[in-house]
Amino acid sequence: MFNDAGQGLVLLLFGAIAPRLFRNTGESMKKLFTLIMYCGGASTITGILFGTYFGYPVFPPLWFNYHALVAGESSSNSSFKSIYDILVITIYFGIAVIGVGLILNWINLLRKKEWFKLLFEKGGIIGAEMYFAGVYASFYFAEHSYKELPGNSFLIAAFGMPVLILMLKVPIEMVLNHKKENNSGHSDSPSPGIINYIMDWIIELLEIFSGYLANTLSFMRVAGLGIAHVSLMMAFRSIAGLTGNEFSLAGLSILLFGNILVIVLEGLSAGVQALRLNYYEFFSKYFRGNGRAYAPISLRNYLQEEG
Incomplete structure (x- = not known):
């Protein structure tokens, strides 16, 4: 600068x-x-x-x-x-910096044995996989004169599967919390309604896509x-x-x-x-x-x- x-x-x-x-x-x-x-x-x-x-x-x-x-x-x-x-150089640099930050986050979560966050949070494995898959798809799209995306099999594996896995985040979290409550002997966490569940899932997806895009373009x-x-x-x-x-x-x-x-x-x-x-x-x-x-x-x- x-x-x-x-x-x-x-x-x-x-x-x-x-x-x-x-x-x-x-x-x-x-x-x-x-x-x-x-x-x-x-x-x-x-x-x-x-x-x-x-x-x-x-x-x-x-x-x-x-x-x-x-x-x-x-x-x-x-x-x-x-x-x-020059703009492309800064984007490459941004991808590298974000990648290092994600790796450090994984190291912290591994040391704390927070396996759920390591997998499901925005800076976890699923969020990072979607980010780097998006990076690959973007460069692929640019290299093919903005006329062609990667094959359907790649798009399904890179984006479709993680999106479906993220749908399981709330149910898995509820099961884990239920086990903790049973071990502690009390239960005070209400189950979210279906509407709230779907809205939380959509908002999290938007946050992953828009957040990483904004981070990189910054x-x-x-x-x-x-x-x-x-x-x-x-x-x-x-x-x-x-x-x-x-x-x-x-x-x-x-x-x-x-x-x-x-x-x-x-x-x-x-x-x-x-x-x-x-x-x-x-x-x-x-x-x-x-x-x-x-x-x-x-x-x-x-x-x-x-x-």
């Missing part, structure tokens, strides 16, 4: 120096400066991959030329020909903000060029102002969107509001535990 090596280096240096300049700040601000430093490092790496330095393609990109694609220029030597290819904002970032820098370069020479004093002043504005506004928007994607599309897949306190893995914590 913020793919500029020069601007990323500015953020990295600011995040590294700021704690020394503002020594009286609290612990939360120090953590914020550290986060800015890491974000600047990530921006520097992606900027080198795309060959972007303060809005200019100074060095050849290690991956592909982001500026050229946004400007409508494609290289015959590159497999990326248009902005749509990652397209990564490409959108990246395209907006490049477009803003191209606009400031054009404005600087109107002075007669973009490297004159007036042109450099415009470029300096443009870089500062982009670092502040785009950095803020990219940071907010990154937090949103991490929480809603990844963290919420496996997070539970109980259990052990979250402790990030780090070499420092490991050495402290060993010591």
Whole structure:
């Protein structure tokens, strides 16, 4: 989203120096400066991959030329020909992130021996099977010029069977709850009516299909903000060029102002969107509001535990 090596280096240096300049700040601000430093490092790496330095393609990109694609220029030597290819990359990335989140959720459920949730909940095996089957069907549909879907046998096995299995969720849950109530010696859970049962089943199906679709498409904002970032820098370069020479004093002043504005506004928007994607599309897949306190893995914590 913020793919500029020069601007990323500015953020990295600011995040590294700021704690020394503002020594009286609290612990939360120090953590914020550290986060800015890491974000600047990530921006520097992606900027080198795309060959972007303060809005200019100074060095050849290690991956592909982001500026050229946004400007409508494609290289015959590159497999990326248009902005749509950038959007596809973000979708692949989103599928991978969602997949990792689901695996972590399964690990948590296995450790807690919550077999019912492992099978039937949205982030369980059935929901994940329908999601990845939908991913396959979508790419199959796109590769066949949006004219052909996978065969009926695949559609029945991938979608029809899981839908029917989900119909058994409520009856199985009622049986399990009944056994627990018999063991505890009391019963206070009313049986749902047939209408409520069908409505719950339909709502759950809609939640699985629409939820996973929205989760995946949300990652397209990564490409959108990246395209907006490049477009803003191209606009400031054009404005600087109107002075007669973009490297004159007036042109450099415009470029300096443009870089500062982009670092502040785009950095803020990219940071907010990154937090949103991490929480809603990844963290919420496996997070539970109980259990052990979250402790990030780090070499420092490991050495402290060993010591």
